[in-house]
Amino acid sequence: MDRTAKRAVALATVLIGGAALTGCAPTGSDGDVVTLDFWGWGTGQKEQVAAFEAEHPDIRVRHTDAGGGDDSAAKLLTSSRAGNAPDVALVEYTTLPALVVAQVPRDVTELVTDIDDDFTEGTWAQTTFGGVVYGVPQDAAPMVMTYRTDVLAAAGQEVPTTWEEFADAARAVHEQDPDAVLASAPGGELALYAGVSAQAGAEWWSVEDGVWTIGIADERSLEVADFFEQLADEGVVDTGPLLSPEYNARVNDGSIAGWIAGIWAPSVLAGVAPDTSGNWAMAPVPQWTPGDTGVPFQGGSAMIVTENSDHPEEAAEFVRWMNASEGGSQSLIDDRLTYPASIVGQELAETGAPPSLMPDQADFWQVAADVSTDVVPVTWGPNVSLAKTVFTDELNAAISRGTPWRDAFVATQEAVVADMEKVGYQVRTSDR
Amino acid sequence: MTSTSTPSRAADGGALRPEVVHPVRTGRAPRPAGRRRVPVAPYLFVAPAVVLFVVFMLVPLLYTIWSSLRAYRIELGTSVLGVRVDRFVGFENYAAVFQDAELLASFGRLAVYGLIAVPLTLGLALLFALLLDVPAVRAKRFSRTAIFIPYAVPGVTAALLWGFMYLPLTSPFSYVTEALGWGPVPFLEGNGLFGSLANIAIWGGVGFNMIIIYTSLRGIPTDIYESARLDGASELQIALRIKVPLVVPALVLTGVFALIGTLQLYGEPNTLRPLTTDITQSWAPLMTIYRDAFLTDDLPSAAASSTVLALGTVLLSALVLGIANRKRSEAAS
Numbered sequence: 125m126d127r128t129a130k131r132a133v134a135l136a137t138v139l140i141g142g143a144a145l146t147g148c149a150p151t152g153s154d155g156d157v158v159t160l161d162f163w164g165w166g167t168g169q170k171e172q173v174a175a176f177e178a179e180h181p182d183i184r185v186r187h188t189d190a191g192g193g194d195d196s197a198a199k200l201l202t203s204s205r206a207g208n209a210p211d212v213a214l215v216e217y218t219t220l221p222a223l224v225v226a227q228v229p230r231d232v233t234e235l236v237t238d239i240d241d242d243f244t245e246g247t248w249a250q251t252t253f254g255g256v257v258y259g260v261p262q263d264a265a266p267m268v269m270t271y272r273t274d275v276l277a278a279a280g281q282e283v284p285t286t287w288e289e290f291a292d293a294a295r296a297v298h299e300q301d302p303d304a305v306l307a308s309a310p311g312g313e314l315a316l317y318a319g320v321s322a323q324a325g326a327e328w329w330s331v332e333d334g335v336w337t338i339g340i341a342d343e344r345s346l347e348v349a350d351f352f353e354q355l356a357d358e359g360v361v362d363t364g365p366l367l368s369p370e371y372n373a374r375v376n377d378g379s380i381a382g383w384i385a386g387i388w389a390p391s392v393l394a395g396v397a398p399d400t401s402g403n404w405a406m407a408p409v410p411q412w413t414p415g416d417t418g419v420p421f422q423g424g425s426a427m428i429v430t431e432n433s434d435h436p437e438e439a440a441e442f443v444r445w446m447n448a449s450e451g452g453s454q455s456l457i458d459d460r461l462t463y464p465a466s467i468v469g470q471e472l473a474e475t476g477a478p479p480s481l482m483p484d485q486a487d488f489w490q491v492a493a494d495v496s497t498d499v500v501p502v503t504w505g506p507n508v509s510l511a512k513t514v515f516t517d518e519l520n521a522a523i524s525r526g527t528p529w530r531d532a533f534v535a536t537q538e539a540v541v542a543d544m545e546k547v548g549y550q551v552r553t554s555d556r
Numbered sequence: 557m558t559s560t561s562t563p564s565r566a567a568d569g570g571a572l573r574p575e576v577v578h579p580v581r582t583g584r585a586p587r588p589a590g591r592r593r594v595p596v597a598p599y600l601f602v603a604p605a606v607v608l609f610v611v612f613m614l615v616p617l618l619y620t621i622w623s624s625l626r627a628y629r630i631e632l633g634t635s636v637l638g639v640r641v642d643r644f645v646g647f648e649n650y651a652a653v654f655q656d657a658e659l660l661a662s663f664g665r666l667a668v669y670g671l672i673a674v675p676l677t678l679g680l681a682l683l684f685a686l687l688l689d690v691p692a693v694r695a696k697r698f699s700r701t702a703i704f705i706p707y708a709v710p711g712v713t714a715a716l717l718w719g720f721m722y723l724p725l726t727s728p729f730s731y732v733t734e735a736l737g738w739g740p741v742p743f744l745e746g747n748g749l750f751g752s753l754a755n756i757a758i759w760g761g762v763g764f765n766m767i768i769i770y771t772s773l774r775g776i777p778t779d780i781y782e783s784a785r786l787d788g789a790s791e792l793q794i795a796l797r798i799k800v801p802l803v804v805p806a807l808v809l810t811g812v813f814a815l816i817g818t819l820q821l822y823g824e825p826n827t828l829r830p831l832t833t834d835i836t837q838s839w840a841p842l843m844t845i846y847r848d849a850f851l852t853d854d855l856p857s858a859a860a861s862s863t864v865l866a867l868g869t870v871l872l873s874a875l876v877l878g879i880a881n882r883k884r885s886e887a888a889s
Contacts, residue, residue: 198850225640254636311833331636368831373725506637510852513837520833548630
């Protein structure tokens, strides 16, 4: 090989090497200071991190906004497979099982064993699978009804406490103003129907002795489908997508007068329609049986330490401080505007001012604390994301074709069972 | 620059002087003695391209094919949820792709969309190019820029912009029809969706295609037109009998581009998806691939469908080009 050929090889080596090198970023300790990578999303995280760093001079945290929801779970899976996941990540409860199966989060049972008393059992169960703890809950999202007090009053209705009363109130609101609906029941909201079905007693995923039971097409879930289908047929709930420009315009003009969702809903609505502040209030979600108090979760997230992390102890310290300490909880309330999952955080929240959407509702946090005392436990399965896409497509198709909504629940169950059987789980369906 | 003004360069010797190369070297002819050097310069010149091709095309391609033959399976161990392992499953993913009725249906939707979008885009592009090429037309530069500008609008921006014009509450068109008592235009519902999506592509694509056809038109020698005019041909006859046949190669090229663009439809339906319930997560094949790869974390399935889509695109493009070439050689003979 002559000189020029050697140079060509050298050039090629540099090109390939350069391409490979750009994929790596330095992480780890610099002297005695440990640097952690942290992926999250949403408001107030920079402030949270700053508050943590102020108390921990030997730990630096590099924060990245990974987008949130299903997208950030997918990013986390991919980066973990490539061996460069961040040390700490925020994940939604719904995506945690899929991440556990892919061995993204580390078993932190030993590292957080002393803080499990800081959470209620129902909350702690969201991050524990078969006795192994995979994360620490950050925010709790009990399902509530956020509604326009003026619209409900104009229709001459009291705040509904049962779904029966909710249906009547929705009809009255629609009769008062044919353009108005009391709430939305969109095809894309698996979590809404899963929560309301759980409240009715259905378990969409459950596992015992290694055998999974799927109850998406459980008789109680199907009755939930019938209930909302009936209201949609009458035109008293809206089925259009949430938070589209169309939806936002209707929230602003008051023709969408409520939202059944997690307790985070008021802060979302305040962002969409700040001018309507003061006309809203929050109430516990309606019940199927009068006198019941069980409330399901909708949404909410936990923080995990990854299997990839080189500094699990420092990462665990960060996770503990962010979610279970007094300072961290205060930051969750003030900067992140969420309802903390920890008991200390929920107590701190009670003394705070109500959200900007309902500045006059003095008992907002008291109501939140009350509904959080009787949480309906929900187990999510390893293929929630698949269920979400099938459910969304099937229910939207049923809505636009006018076919029974329960067919969408059945189709989702079939797809979920087929997928779980294909990958190797033992699965059966709930008989009731 | 002359050799006398740069004596030092000339003194350097042969560096600047081109080597004498035999223009034609027959296979048998022995190389001249003393010139046994392996020619490395050509290899050096192609090296960057080859390296980039291997690193960024060939390796990912082979990796995709390799992943498409694998699948994630659960091994139940100590954890109740089990642990996911990567296994070889042969052509199982491909079998699933070909049995996926929803994926086949999405190709059907693409066909409807393509039947609207491709002929209209090319037809309008040809029409505008021919109009701009008529000598009497004024404000050519302005018109050309005006027609081209939508192409400069990023696809997602264009889809959002049109999305607002389609939504009943924000649409100016629906505002007019509602004022007339006809109700909102169903832009984003049922079959209206095909027209609405195709419209975005046509709006964005006409300008680009027009420029290609127009450039091809400008390349035609003008004396052909002169002789046609002397023979008494009208501008319309010149356009239909002379210009159109001569820009057929450009039309074939833009047609193949449009076909590939149709098969790769993703941005517009995906951007409009949050605005309507009638666009499913698997409306177009690429949306299914995105869903499998990034939402349900089934990378092997996504790899299998990607391979099938890529092969299909190559075959279809080759078919179209083959037919066009045969037609042309038939016409020539």
